[in-house]
Amino acid sequence: MSAPAPLTAPGTPTGTPTGALPVAPGRRSAAVLWRTARAHPGELAAALTTTVLSSAGTVALPLLLGRAVDVVRAGDGLTPLLVQLSVVAVLTALTTALARRDAERLGASVAADLRERVVDRSLRMDPRVLERAGSGDVASRVTEDVELFTSSVQLAANVLTSVVTVALSAVGFLSLDWRLALAFCAVFPVHVASLRWYLPKAGPLYATERAVAAQRSQVFLQSLHGASTVHAYRMAPLQGERVRAASRRTVGASRAALRVFARFSMSMNAAEAVGLSALLATGFWLVRADAVTVGAVTAAALLFHRLFGPLGVLLLSFDEVSRAAAALNRLVGVVDLPEDPAPDPAVLARAPRSRVGVRVRGLTHRYSDDPTAAPVLRGIDLDVPAGTSLAVVGESGAGKTTLAAIVGGVFPPTGGTVELVGEPDGEPVALADLDAGSVRERVGVIAQESHVFTGTLRDDLTLARPGATDEDVHAALRVVGGDDWVSALPDGLGTRVGPGELALSPARAQQLALARLVLRDPPVVVLDEATAEAGSAGARDLELSAAALVRGRTALVVAHRLSQAAACDRIAVVAGGRIAELGTHAELLRSGGRYARLWDTWSRPAQAPQAAADT
Numbered sequence: 109m110s111a112p113a114p115l116t117a118p119g120t121p122t123g124t125p126t127g128a129l130p131v132a133p134g135r136r137s138a139a140v141l142w143r144t145a146r147a148h149p150g151e152l153a154a155a156l157t158t159t160v161l162s163s164a165g166t167v168a169l170p171l172l173l174g175r176a177v178d179v180v181r182a183g184d185g186l187t188p189l190l191v192q193l194s195v196v197a198v199l200t201a202l203t204t205a206l207a208r209r210d211a212e213r214l215g216a217s218v219a220a221d222l223r224e225r226v227v228d229r230s231l232r233m234d235p236r237v238l239e240r241a242g243s244g245d246v247a248s249r250v251t252e253d254v255e256l257f258t259s260s261v262q263l264a265a266n267v268l269t270s271v272v273t274v275a276l277s278a279v280g281f282l283s284l285d286w287r288l289a290l291a292f293c294a295v296f297p298v299h300v301a302s303l304r305w306y307l308p309k310a311g312p313l314y315a316t317e318r319a320v321a322a323q324r325s326q327v328f329l330q331s332l333h334g335a336s337t338v339h340a341y342r343m344a345p346l347q348g349e350r351v352r353a354a355s356r357r358t359v360g361a362s363r364a365a366l367r368v369f370a371r372f373s374m375s376m377n378a379a380e381a382v383g384l385s386a387l388l389a390t391g392f393w394l395v396r397a398d399a400v401t402v403g404a405v406t407a408a409a410l411l412f413h414r415l416f417g418p419l420g421v422l423l424l425s426f427d428e429v430s431r432a433a434a435a436l437n438r439l440v441g442v443v444d445l446p447e448d449p450a451p452d453p454a455v456l457a458r459a460p461r462s463r464v465g466v467r468v469r470g471l472t473h474r475y476s477d478d479p480t481a482a483p484v485l486r487g488i489d490l491d492v493p494a495g496t497s498l499a500v501v502g503e504s505g506a507g508k509t510t511l512a513a514i515v516g517g518v519f520p521p522t523g524g525t526v527e528l529v530g531e532p533d534g535e536p537v538a539l540a541d542l543d544a545g546s547v548r549e550r551v552g553v554i555a556q557e558s559h560v561f562t563g564t565l566r567d568d569l570t571l572a573r574p575g576a577t578d579e580d581v582h583a584a585l586r587v588v589g590g591d592d593w594v595s596a597l598p599d600g601l602g603t604r605v606g607p608g609e610l611a612l613s614p615a616r617a618q619q620l621a622l623a624r625l626v627l628r629d630p631p632v633v634v635l636d637e638a639t640a641e642a643g644s645a646g647a648r649d650l651e652l653s654a655a656a657l658v659r660g661r662t663a664l665v666v667a668h669r670l671s672q673a674a675a676c677d678r679i680a681v682v683a684g685g686r687i688a689e690l691g692t693h694a695e696l697l698r699s700g701g702r703y704a705r706l707w708d709t710w711s712r713p714a715q716a717p718q719a720a721a722d723t
C-alpha cells in the first residue's frame with residue numbers, strides 16, 4: 109500500500125489543514141464534556157449511582173464464591189451463603205441493566221446538547237471563517253463528527269462501568285490479601301507499556317483520519333455544487349480523479365490507524381497471560397504457607413477472570429475513544445469559535461432605524477491577508493442620502509460585488525468605514541460597531557444567488573418576519589409582483605418548495621428573496637444583481653419587482669442592466685476599485701465618459717443582450 113499523501117503544508121499542525129476550523133485540545137474538550145453532563149444533574153446522579161451499585165455486585169460475586177469454597181472445605185452449611193449469592197446476583201443483574209440505561213440516557217442528552225451547540229454556532233459563523241475553512245469542513249463536523257460522537261454513547265456507558273469495576277476490584281483484591289493484590293498488578297506494566305506505545309500514535313492517526321475525511325467531503329461537495337460547470341467544461345475525468353485521490357487518502361489514513369490498533373490488541377493477550385500466571389503462582393505459595401485459604405485464591409482468580417471483560421473494554425475502547433475524542437475535539441473547536449462582541453448599548457441606542465442614509469469613507473479592501481497584494485477597492489468615498497437610490501455599474505471584476513457586500517455588512521473592509529446616518533440630524537454609527545442582528549434589522553441584502561429553503565412558500569417567506577400573517581405575505585408578494593403565480597398554485601402559500609419539491613426558476617427564487625425583504629422592511633437595501641439571473645424576458649419583470657422594493661428606501665443597487673441603473677437617482681461607475689464617475693443618468697450622459705459609452709453600446713437594440721452581459 110502506498111503511503112498516504114501529506115495532508116498539510118509544512119509547518120502546520122498535524123491533521124489541521126491550512127484554513128480549517130480550529131480543533132480544541134483534549135483537556136478543553138473534557139472540561140466541556142463534564143460541564144455539559146453537569147447540566148443534567150438528575151441523569152448524572154442516576155448514572156453514577158447505578159454504575160457503582162452494579163460494579164459493586166460484579167466484585168462481590170467472586171468474593172462470595174470464594175467464601176463458598178472455604179465453607180464446603182470446612183463442611184459447614186451452605187444455605188445462608190447461597191441465599192446471599194442469589195440476592196447479590198439478582199441485584200447485580202438489575203443494577204447492570206439500570207446502569208446501562210441511565211448512562212445511555214445521560215450520554216444521549218450530552219450528545220444532543222453538543223449537537224445543538226455545534227449547529228447553532230455553525231449557523232452564526234463569520235462568513236469569512238466559513239469561506240476559509242470550506243463548507244465541507246463545517247458539513248463534516250456537523251454530520252460525521254456529531255454522528256461519530258453520538259454513536260459513542262453506548263461505548264461511554266461501558267467505559268464508565270468498566271472504570272468503576274476495575275477500581276472496586278482493586279479494593280476486592282486488597283480485602284483478600286495484599287500479596288494477591290500485588291500479583292494482580294503484574295498486568296499493569298504490560299498494559300502501560302503497550303498503551304505508551306499506542307497512544308502517542310493513535311491520537312494523530314485518528315485526527316488525520318478525521319481531517320482527510322473532511323477534505324474528502326469538501327471535494328465531494330465541490331463536485332456536486334459545481335456539477336453543471338464540471339459537465340459544461342468536460343471536467344468529469346479530472347474531478348473524478350480528485351474525488352478518487354481524496355478517497356484514497358482517507359483509506360490510507362484508516363489503514364494506518366488499523367495496523368497500529370491490531371498490534372496493540374495482541375499485547376493485551378500477553379498482559380492477561382502474565383497477570384493470571386503471577387496470581388496463580390502467588391496463590392499456590394500463599395496457600396502452602398498457610399497465609400490464605402483456598403477460597404481466597406479461588407476468589408482472586410475469579411475476580412481476575414471477571415476483570416478480563418472490563419479491562420478489555422477499557423483497552424480496546426481506547427481505539428474508539430480516540431476516534432470519539434478526535435471528533436469531540438473538532439466539535440468543541442466549533443463551539444469555542446470566538447463570538448462577536450456584543451455592541452455597546454449606547455451605540456445601539458444611537459443606531460438609526462428610519463430615514464437612514466449611508467456614508468462610506470476611505471473604503472479599501474483586499475481579499476488576501478498579504479498587505480502587499482493589490483487591493484480590490486481603493487479608498488472609496490460615497491454618500492447615499494436617506495430614501496435615495498445609487499446604482500453601481502462597471503466592468504466585470506471592477507469591485508461592484510465587493511463594494512455591495514461591504515456596504516451590506518456581509519463582511520468588514522480591510523480599511524475605511526461604512527456608517528449609517530440617521531437623518532436629518534442623527535449621529536453616524538459604524539456598521540463595525542453593531543452586531544450582525546442589529547445590522548440585519550437596518551440593512552437588507554440580496555445577493556446574486558437566492559436560496560430557496562426546503563419547506564412551504566409560507567415558511568420560506570416568513571423567515572424574514574416570523575409571525576407574519578398570510579395577508580402580510582400576500583401583500584409583500586403583491587409589492588414585488590409575485591402574488592399572481594403564488595396564488596395560482598393549487599396549494600398557494602402551502603406549496604412545498606426546495607430540493608425534491610416544486611422547482612422554482614432563478615427569477616422566481618429572486619422574487620421570493622425580494623418579498624422577504626419587503627416583509628422585513630429594512631430602511632436600507634443592497635441589491636447585488638437582483639435581475640441578472642433572469643433571462644431577458646424575466647429580467648424586465650424582476651427589474652420592476654426590485655424597483656418596487658427600492659421605492660422609499662435608501663438603496664445601493666449593483667446594476668448589470670443599465671435600464672435599472674437609469675431608474676436610480678444617481679449612478680456610480682466603478683473602475684479598478686475606484687469611483688470613476690458619479691452623477692445622475694442625465695449628467696453622466698452629458699459628460700460623455702465611461703457611462704455614456706456603456707449606455708450607447710447597451711441601448712443599441714441588436715447588441716443589447718451581449719452588451720448587458722459585458723457591463
Ligand SMILES: Nc1ncnc2c1ncn2[C@@H]1O[C@H](COP(=O)(O)OP(=O)(O)OP(=O)(O)O)[C@@H](O)[C@H]1O
Binds near residue numbers: 504511
Ligand atoms: N472571495 C474572493 N477571494 C479573492 N478574490 C476575490 C473574491 N471575490 C472577488 N475577488 C476578486 O476581486 C475583484 C473584484 O471582484 P468583484 O466580484 O467585486 O467584481 P465585480 O465588479 O462585482 O465583478 P462581476 O461583475 O464579474 O461580478 C476581482 O478581481 C475578483 O477576482
